Amino acid sequence: MAAKSSSARRSTKEPKSDLAVSYNEFKEYEGQRYTGMKIGRSHKWRYDPGEWKETKITPDLWRIGYAVSKRRAGRAPEGSGVPVGTEYHWYILAHQNVTKHSANDYTTSLTGLKFKIAHKRAGSEKWSATPRTQRKRMIKFLESVIADLERYDAGDLIGARSKPASTETRTGRTRRPATTRLSGQRHARRATRARRVQRA
Secondary structure (H helix, E strand, C coil), X not given: CHHHHHHHHHHHHHHHHHHXXXXXXCEEECCEXXXXXXXXXXXXXXXXXXXXXXXXXXXXXXXXEEECCEEEXXXXXXXXXXXXXXXXXXXXXXXXXXXXXXXXXXEEEEEEEEEEEEEECCCCCCCCCCHHXXXXXXXXXXXXXXXXXXXXXXXXXXXXXXXXXXXXXXXXXXXXXXXXXXXXXXXXHHHHHHHHHHHC
């Protein structure tokens, strides 16, 4: 009986070991090698009560600051993940939707993207990228978001980036959305009508 129970215990632990191996092994995405969670998987976190501070800069621009501890909703596979003490620098671009319920109470939701700018290994004093390279990575990320804004019809720009769509035809030219082509055609027709009115 003891032998059976010990083998049963081993079998329940094996999947955790497999998950750890899968998490830490090298993977490839569009020519880029990476480790950690596979593309398409997700984390769920619970944030402790935190402090969000805002300072008004212009009529439409605010500087924000937020500090809080976050805790995994589940548990990380045993043996997976980076060592304790590892640090990350993320850049977040998001929609914040807010509804006022009383003089002092609001509900809020945040949906968007976060992009890894750099990381610092546990026990190291150096980040994986210099401040200059981090700025370049931020610029490249923002340029890609701007390109998406120009490519898609405003609606859900952040959601559109979660599933990159191929916009190239076989000739290699970028295909513009139908809405953009139609609006251009309408503009051309209006200009033609305006010229006819001027000649009359």
